[in-house]
Amino acid sequence: MPVGVIKVARPAPTLAQRRPWLALLVGLWVATRHFFQSAFLFARGRQNFTVHFPEQRFLQPPAMRGMPVLVRMSNGKERCVACGLCEWACPTSCITIFPAETADGVERYPEVFDIDMSRCMFCGLCEEACPEEAIVMSRQVEIACYSRRGSLWHKEDLLVPRDQLQTRLDYLHRHYDA
Numbered sequence: 001m002p003v004g005v006i007k008v009a010r011p012a013p014t015l016a017q018r019r020p021w022l023a024l025l026v027g028l029w030v031a032t033r034h035f036f037q038s039a040f041l042f043a044r045g046r047q048n049f050t051v052h053f054p055e056q057r058f059l060q061p062p063a064m065r066g067m068p069v070l071v072r073m074s075n076g077k078e079r080c081v082a083c084g085l086c087e088w089a090c091p092t093s094c095i096t097i098f099p100a101e102t103a104d105g106v107e108r109y110p111e112v113f114d115i116d117m118s119r120c121m122f123c124g125l126c127e128e129a130c131p132e133e134a135i136v137m138s139r140q141v142e143i144a145c146y147s148r149r150g151s152l153w154h155k156e157d158l159l160v161p162r163d164q165l166q167t168r169l170d171y172l173h174r175h176y177d178a
């Protein structure tokens with residue numbers, strides 16, 4: 001069977017693509033300009049680029065991913081239905097879920113939902129995989145502990161009321177709508 005050949009019109013290479021050393025010079029110029037601009041702004045006290053942590057906190061944008069937490073609904077229950085998708089999506093296998101059913105056998109819930117924070121890399125794939133908006137990335141990043149056992153967070157530790165996660169949920173809605 002004859003195969004049609006499609007010729008793709010490629011744009012002519014730019015000057016920087018033809019002379020790679022030019023791109024190097026431009027990069028050096030940008031770095032030098034930023035260096036002197038920063039030094040100048042610092043000297044005038046116009047803008048601080050650092051904060052005195054922990055007395056001062058940096059402004060956390062909604063896109064920031066802290067540790068993953070579980071959404072607690074207004075009735076006090078977790079929103080999670082123990083489908084296991086986040087466990088499957090997690091690249092470091094740090095989520096452990098034991099599903100169970102309610103007494104009437106209608107709903108599923110996680111009897112055990114553990115996250116080993118020593119292995120979590122805050123990638124947010126669990127959040128993306130969840131069909132229920134039941135696990136979201138919080139703004140919590142201060143999770144240091146003194147032992148490996150302390151880095152194992154159980155369901156009761158992970159549950160956060162939904163209204164405290166509203167900023168992140170709004171961000172996710174905007175993100176997915178886009």
Ligand code: SF4
Pocket residue numbers: 068089090091092093094095115119120121122123124125126127
């Ligand atoms: S943020 Fe990434 S590494 Fe952490 S539990 Fe979720 S999927 Fe796993």
Ligand code: SF4
Pocket residue numbers: 079080081082083084085086087097129130131132133134135
């Ligand atoms: S993907 Fe969502 S609903 Fe499914 S087990 Fe994970 S947190 Fe629960």
